[in-house]
Amino acid sequence: DVKVTQSSRYLVKRTGEKVFLECVQDMDHENMFWYRQDPGLGLRLIYFSYDVKMKEKGDIPEGYSVSREKKERFSLILESASTNQTSMYLCASFKGHSGNTIYFGEGSWLTVV
Amino acid sequence: DAKTTQPNSMESNEEEPVHLPCNHSTISGTDYIHWYRQLPSQGPEYVIHGLTSNVNNRMASLAIAEDRKSSTLILHRATLRDAAVYYCILRDAGGTSYGKLTFGQGTILTVHP
Numbered sequence: 001d002v003k004v005t006q007s008s009r010y011l012v013k014r015t016g017e018k019v020f021l022e023c024v025q026d027m028d029h030e031n032m033f034w035y036r037q038d039p040g041l042g043l044r045l046i047y048f049s050y051d052v053k054m055k056e057k058g059d060i061p062e063g064y065s066v067s068r069e070k071k072e073r074f075s076l077i078l079e080s081a082s083t084n085q086t087s088m089y090l091c092a093s094f095k096g097h098s099g100n101t102i103y104f105g106e107g108s109w110l111t112v113v
Numbered sequence: 114d115a116k117t118t119q120p121n122s123m124e125s126n127e128e129e130p131v132h133l134p135c136n137h138s139t140i141s142g143t144d145y146i147h148w149y150r151q152l153p154s155q156g157p158e159y160v161i162h163g164l165t166s167n168v169n170n171r172m173a174s175l176a177i178a179e180d181r182k183s184s185t186l187i188l189h190r191a192t193l194r195d196a197a198v199y200y201c202i203l204r205d206a207g208g209t210s211y212g213k214l215t216f217g218q219g220t221i222l223t224v225h226p
Contacts, residue, residue, distance in 0.1 A: 004156075033214060043157075043200075043216040059215070090156050092214070099145045099164070099204070102214065104156030 003027075006091050006105035013112050019078040021108050023091030029103075031094050032074035033058075034066065036087040037107075043090065049074055081112045117201045122221040125191045133186040133220055135201030140181050145204045148175065148186045150197040151219070157200060160186065196224045 007022035023032065033048040035058075045058030047066040055066050063085060067075040074093075078085055091105040118136040125131040137146065147162040161168055161175045163184075168175040174187040188195055198219040 035216075042218045045215060048214070092156075099162065101159045101162070102147070102149065102157075104149075104158065107154070107156050 004091055004093055004103045004105040006089075006108045008108050009106065010109045011111070013081050013110065015082060015112055017081050017112075019081045019110065019112075021076040021078075021089055021091075021110070023074045023076070023093075023105055024072050025093040025103065026072065027093075027095065027103075028071065029093035029095045030071070032068065033092040034064075034074065034076045035090045035092065036060070036085075037090055038087050046076065046089075081110075083112050086110060086112045117203060117217050119199070119201055119217060119220045121218065122223065124223045124225065125188075126225050127193060128190050131188040131191045131195070131222065131224075133188075133199050133201075133222065134183065135185070136183045137201070137203055138182045140203055141205065143205055146175065146177060146181075146184050147202050147204055148173070149200045149202070150195075151200070152194075152197045160199070162204075191222075191224045193224050193226065196222055198222070 004025045013019050031050050034046045035043040037043050044060050046060055046064050047055055047058050049055045049068040052068055052071050065077045089108045092102050094100050094102045145162055145164050148160040149157040150160050151157040161170055161173050163175045163177055176185045198221050200216050200219040
């Protein structure tokens with residue numbers, strides 16, 4: 001089975017800290033995504049990547065950056081965490097064309113205090 | 114990406130069929146229709162997808178209108194474990210939006226014992 005693994009399930013960080021959220025998939029997927037999910041707002045796309053070292057801004061990239069140095073790993077970086085970045089973060093990936101299944105990680109719950 | 118419209122919430126009784134509608138009047142000829150669901154505290158999971166013809170799998174059926182401007186996810190016998198948020202999304206098989214995934218608000222399905 002395809003597996004999308006998010007390194008941390010629950011994190012608590014202080015305002016101003018640098019935060020790394022890691023996502024790894026084990027099925028050679030080209031396309032990887034980071035979303036955040038907040039009550040009443042649904043899933044909002046932060047960044048996505050369709051190849052190694054490639055990245056594209058999603059709908060809400062402000063305050064975030066990403067890194068895709070290897071095909072299997074897509075990292076989300078909060079350079080200076082703020083309380084409004086408290087949220088659930090979801091990583092997703094899929095292979096090839098848009099008829100293929102999207103696989104999601106279990107989510108990372110980040111609290112910034 | 115073309116936009117989808119779903120009801121905010123629906124209710125069903127256990128063991129009864131559930132029909133979850135989705136409108137996508139601006140769908141293009143190359144858009145796949147995908148359905149995902151999200152259980153509480155988990156990442157979304159794949160349910161079903163199709164392009165033009167109706168589709169069946171072990172989880173559900175997907176009925177696609179002849180003009181493709183709407184579709185319906187059918188759960189044949191709802192169980193309590195089907196209570197989730199259901200997302201209908203369109204995925205472009207080509208064009209400049211390739212790779213970007215945008216989710217709507219989804220439908221919250223409540224299943225009563």
